[in-house]
Amino acid sequence: xxxxxxSDSMSKVAQKIFEKxxxxxxxKTGLSEDEIIKIIPEYDGLVVRSATKVTKNIISAAKKxxxxxxxxxxxxxxxxxxxxxxxxxxxxTPGGNANATAEHTFALIMSVLRKIPFANETTHxxxxxxxxxxxxxxxxxxxxxxGFGNVGVRxxxxxxxxxxxxxxxxxxxxxxxxxxxxxxxxxxxxxINKSDIISFHCKAPKDGKPLITKEHYTNMKPTAYLINAxxxxxxxxxxxxxxxxxxLIAGAAIDVFSKEPAxxxxxxxxxxxxxxxxxxxxxxxxxxxxxxMVANQISDFLLKGTKINTV
Ligand code: MLT
Numbered sequence: 001x002x003x004x005x006x007s008d009s010m011s012k013v014a015q016k017i018f019e020k021x022x023x024x025x026x027x028k029t030g031l032s033e034d035e036i037i038k039i040i041p042e043y044d045g046l047v048v049r050s051a052t053k054v055t056k057n058i059i060s061a062a063k064k065x066x067x068x069x070x071x072x073x074x075x076x077x078x079x080x081x082x083x084x085x086x087x088x089x090x091x092x093t094p095g096g097n098a099n100a101t102a103e104h105t106f107a108l109i110m111s112v113l114r115k116i117p118f119a120n121e122t123t124h125x126x127x128x129x130x131x132x133x134x135x136x137x138x139x140x141x142x143x144x145x146x147g148f149g150n151v152g153v154r155x156x157x158x159x160x161x162x163x164x165x166x167x168x169x170x171x172x173x174x175x176x177x178x179x180x181x182x183x184x185x186x187x188x189x190x191x192i193n194k195s196d197i198i199s200f201h202c203k204a205p206k207d208g209k210p211l212i213t214k215e216h217y218t219n220m221k222p223t224a225y226l227i228n229a230x231x232x233x234x235x236x237x238x239x240x241x242x243x244x245x246x247x248l249i250a251g252a253a254i255d256v257f258s259k260e261p262a263x264x265x266x267x268x269x270x271x272x273x274x275x276x277x278x279x280x281x282x283x284x285x286x287x288x289x290x291x292x293m294v295a296n297q298i299s300d301f302l303l304k305g306t307k308i309n310t311v
Contacts (some may be wrong), residue, residue: 001022001023001024002023002024002044002045002302002303003023003024003025003026003042003043003044003045004018004023004024004025004026004043004044004045004046004047004298004302005025005026005027005028005039005040005042005043005045005046005047006025006026006027006028006029006047006048007028007029007031007036007046007047007048007051007052008029008047008048008049008050008051008052008071009029009049009051010047010049010071010287010290010291010294011287011288011290011291011292012291013288013291013292013295014047014071014291014292014294014295015027015295017291017292017295017296017299018295018298018299021299021303023045023298023299023302023303026043029051030051031052033053033055033057033058036052036058036061037057037058037061038061040058040061040062040063040065041061041062041063041064043062043064043065044064044065044066044067044302045065045066045067045068045069045298045301045302046062046065046067046068046069047068047069047070047071047294047295047298048068048069048070048071048077048078049070049071049072050072050074050077050260050278051077052077053077054068054077054078054079054083055079056079056082059079059082059083059086059088060086062086062088065086065088066087066088066089066301066302067088067089067090067091067298067301067302068083068088068089068090068091069090069091069092069093069294069295069297069298070090070091070092070093070294071093071096071287071290071291071293071294072092072093072096072097072281072290073092073093073094073095073096073097073098073101073150073151073281074092074203074231075090075092075311076203076204076231078090080311089301089307089310090310090311091294091297091298091301091307091308091309091310091311092294092309092311093289093290093293093294093297093309094149094150094309095150096286096289096290096293097281097283097286097287097289097290098149098150098151098153098154099154099285099286100280100281100282100283100285100286101151101154101201101229101280101281101286102151102154102155102158103158103283104229104255104276104279104280104281105151105155105199105201105227105229105255105280106155106158106159108227108229108253108255108274108276109138109197109199109225109227109253111253111274112225112227112251112252112253112273112274113135113136113137113138113197113225113251114135114136115133115135116274117274118133118271119133136223136250138159138162138163138164138197139162139163139164140163140164141164141165141196141197142164142165142166142167142194142195142196142197143155143156143159143164143165143166143167143195143196143197143199144167144168144169144191144192144194144195144197144198144199145166145167145168145169145170145183145199145201146168146169146170146188146191146198146199146200146201146202146211147169147170147200147201147202147203147230148168148169148170148172148173148180148183148185148201149201149202151201151229151230152168152170152199152201152202153180155199155201156168156180156182156183157182160182165184166182166183166184167183167184167185167186167190167191167194167195168180168183168184168185168186168191169185169186169187169188169190169191170185173185188211189219192212192216192219192220193219193220193221195220195221195224196221196223196224196225197224197225197226197227198220198224198225198226198227199226199227199228199229200227200228200229200230200234200235201229201230202230202234203230203231204230204231204232204233204234205233205234208233210233210234210235210236210239211234211235212226212234212235212236212239212240213236213239214239214242214243217239217240217242217243217248217249218248220243220248220249221249222247222248222249222250223249223250224249224250225249225250225251225252225253226240226249226251226252226253227252227253227254228252228253228254228255228256229254229255229256229280230256231256232256232257232258232259232260233258234256235254236258237257237258237265237266237267238266240252240254240267240273241266241267241270244270244272244273245270250272251272251273251274252267252272252273252274253273253274253275253276254267254273254274254275254276255275255276255277255278255279255280256278256280257278260277260278261277262277293309297309
């Protein structure tokens, strides 16, 4: 009977699927790298979310591990090249949390444009800041979406009713353009220059360099907002903080950080920034979907050799 370790907390539905498929399952969360190294030789499959870092040391210690499954989209916590070198396959669950992430992105956009966090905090305190809170509307504005995978596409569909122009920067869009007549594919620089709101929905660059540089901020509209619910290192937080303080852009909303959990960060307490703790994908609905997907995919692979959503 194959044996699988779930090393991050996730919906119990994953465990139930493995049990139904007669796959032996252990759920052990919050383990250190050394603790995982000790037990990993027992397992044929490993299921993670983002907390477990599947390092070279863990992969090297595995004796019979054949598959690593990520309940979620981003696989930057898994050393994929090294896993492949060691004949392991890596799977993720693309699309499983795309709606959740796109809806949270939309919530961030509205929060920062309408100053909801400040309005909420001050109203709770009995301060009546009505005169000091003036928001901005989406109507007639340009939304720039960088990356047009599941989340970017979903966001573009969500905002359809808001009378916005939607610019996209995506290499893969050209071949599927006819499916998305509501967006226009443009260069990165054009998005930077023309957008009122720029939202990142792409992978983090492999070289670790931020996609947006100091110079880009000088080319953005001073009234523009930057949204990042993709990966922290896409945006250099110091450069963003400077751009906000120098009034090069109007505001930002950030769900992902260069270092997570973010216990301290240069953006903390900047009143122009709305922050959330990497929760864009965290909905009851999405957590069930990604757990179901990863458990079914790993079961199918271990029992029948079927490979779905390999990366
Ligand atoms: C993802 O990559 O699926 C999301 O960022 C959610 C997460 O990492 O937990």
